[in-house]
Amino acid sequence: MMAKSWELSKHMAIDKTYKIQALVLRKTKLGERDLIVTMLASSGELVRGVAKGARKPGSAMAARLELFNVVDVMLAKGRNLDVVTDVRLAADGAHNAYGLEQAACASAIAELLAAVCQEGLSQPRLFDLTRVALGALAEQGSDQYAQITAAALVKIVSSVGFRPSLLECQACGTPIDLDVAGARVPFSVSEGGATCASCSRESECFFVEAQTLAWAHALLFTRFADIPSLEMDVTSAFGVLSLMKSWIEFHVGRSMKSMNYLFASGLF
Ligand SMILES: [Zn+2]
Structure with a gap:
């Protein structure tokens, strides 16, 4: 009986975590020590997670979660926000050396x-x-x-x-001649x-x-x-x-x- 319930809780624990490859888009402060990290997952979905303790000096997690890095991230389902539990840099994923x-x-x-x-x-x-x-x-x-x-x-x-629409009129489809030197073309953002x-x-x-x-x-x-x-x-x-x-x-x-x-x- 004991073994069975342990098995069950183990599976539940597995179901509550997931791994994604993602690009770090934005970091916002949460409280004194944590960060909310907004990421673009390889699926194109936006994923947000809390990186607990990531604002403590010398946090290894924070170093990997630098903006624009591509990372392999493990997250645990949370009640509101999911929690980042592990971060690894993907191959060629470091873009934090940008000027x-x-x-x-x-x-x-x-x-x-x-x-x-x-x-x-x-x-x-x-x-x-x-x-x-x-x-x-x-x-x-x-x-x-x-x-x-x-x-x-x-x-x-x-x-x-x-x-x-760049080469033809957005309304009637007439081709627009862009080859005329110095020409200016009416452009409608809303239409x-x-x-x-x-x-x-x-x-x-x-x-x-x-x-x-x-x-x-x-x-x-x-x-x-x-x-x-x-x-x-x-x-x-x-x-x-x-x-x-x-x-x-x-x-x-x-x-x-x-x-x-x-x-x-x-x-x-
Ligand atoms: Zn037209």
Whole structure:
């Protein structure tokens, strides 16, 4: 009888823990000693867990839970929040050696992910996409950081269903000629993107450089490793970042504070 109930409680204990591979997106303080860690699981789901004692000096757990690291995490089901019981760095998972510029870029990507991902909603492409983007930030030169970030934002919003119309009118589908040097195209954030002259009369639009839309389209369809071959300059990348900021803030419904920092920091 004793053995049986022990077996039962052992199984219950097993059912209450689970292991995930995840990317650390955000850390918030909880009380004096603990952290709430927000993570993007490999399934694309948002997972939150309490790392108890992680704010004590010299905590090994805290060192592994640095922002943007990819970690293998064991969690125990809790009544409100799950509890992080073990953390190991995944192979090539350490991204905590970022400099200021890389961290500023990664923060914008992390803020978007924290906004578009949800607990219990599987979006499996997001994890690999982000992991490759963070790897590109670590490996490529500083002249590519803004381009990598712009690409990540365009790819992430497109992958979660908010892809802007870039090459054709969002209302009537007429192709938009982006090859005219110096051309400006009406763009409606609320209606879905690039807009032809005739439909622009019925949509709330602002003007965007045609080149910015062409770059956004190029970034959407270029692998991170190939971004340097686009020979896109930082100013063009910031054009796309600025457009994406308006786009994200409208469609995701939150202010992208980390992007404000990106524009105002003077790092680029
Ligand atoms: Zn139209």
